[in-house]
Amino acid sequence: MSRAVLKDSPNAALDKSLLQKYLDLPQPENAIQVRYIWIDGTGENVRSKTRTLDFVPKHPSDIPEWTYDGSSTYQAEGINSDIYLSPVAIYNDPFRRGNNKLVLCDTYTSDRLPTKSNQRYLCNQAMQFAKDEEPWFGIEQEYTLMDIDKKPLGWPKNGFPGPQGPYYCGVGADKVIAREIVEAHYRACIYAGVKIAGTNAEVMPSQWEFQVGPCSGIKIGDDLWIARFLLHYVAEEYGVIVSFDPKPVEGQWNGAGAHANFSTKTMRAENGIAEIEKAIDKLSKQHLRHIQAYDPRGGKDNERRLTGKCETSSIHDFSAGVANRTVSIRIPRGVAEDKKGYLEDRRPSSNCDPYAVTNALVRTCILNE
Secondary structure (H helix, E strand, O other): OHHHHOOOOHHHHOOOHHHHHHHOOOOOOOOEEEEEEEEOOOOOOEEEEEEEEOOOOOOHHHOOOEEEEHHHOOOOOHHHOEEEEEEEEEEEOOOOOOOOEEEEEEEEOOOOOEOOOOOHHHHHHHHHHOHHHOOEEEEEEEEEEEOOOOOEOOOOOOOOOOOOOOOOOOOOOOOOOOHHHHHHHHHHHHHHOOOEEEEEEOOOOOEEEEEEEEEEOOHHHHHHHHHHHHHHHHHHHHOOEEEOOOOOOOOOOOOOEEEEEEEOHHHHOOOOHHHHHHHHHHHHOOHHHHHHHOOOOOOHHHHOOOEOOOOOOEOOOOOEEEOOOOOOEEEOHHHHHHOOOOEEEOOOEOOOOHHHHHHHHHHHHOOOO
């Protein structure tokens, strides 16, 4: 059936069952496959390649640095193309399994400076400066599943599905598309060690969401990037494309965001609502700074999404409210009642760099920059 629907997808045409007999071959203890994963020069796409180690790594520091051709990833010129891969976070490999690993890497130029797409470097500095406040984060990652023709999966080729309404958290063949990909991704994240918190079908058909967190400090960015990699990989096996475009379909269709839930030790303490209100006041004074940090193109992608319609605020104005999904910052109803907890920043786009988002939140709300 999938081959008939995805008739132009080369990956969907392949017989995936053939691979298993090779994966079932015995793997020597001194031949461990480690997949190095990094963010390329677009600031929103991930790349990977694999090498064999003769031991089982337990920590990122066990894994040797490596290099790659930055001239093929928009990060270097051909005359000086080697970019360093510096391992920073290690995960179990849900595809190769066994002792094989995934390792997320920072990227550095030949003179050992962070590449422009290495947002983790400054984010990690901010997290270290703010560690006494124990910043926690949760990110709600929305995405859209696309056919090989870059149209939403399962949509009529020359038209549109029925209007939004029945699809959000829906069930049934006329409401939900490709749940198999979502379930496979969920389990892959759990196996890998990503702190995935949940998932649900979103408002637009073929649009889904998964949540990562709560994570402390830099881990939220690490886990979200690996979760994105795993999603791309799972969907690749099905012959489907994952889009993190914040407005994949123009008109009265919901866009896709990466809502960032944020709290500090003080916010989580008794009467923490006062600290939440202080943070919102600080954020109101730095609206432009955050808009520029919340998508890879300095706000240009979010212009298509943050229109004040389809459950969004206007990109031009800062707003806040309780249980209001048309504002910049939402205070959840339970937080308002408990007078402590967290705030939700609804502005980050689905293709944001979580390091840039959490770096901005910490520097504005904790470090008062």
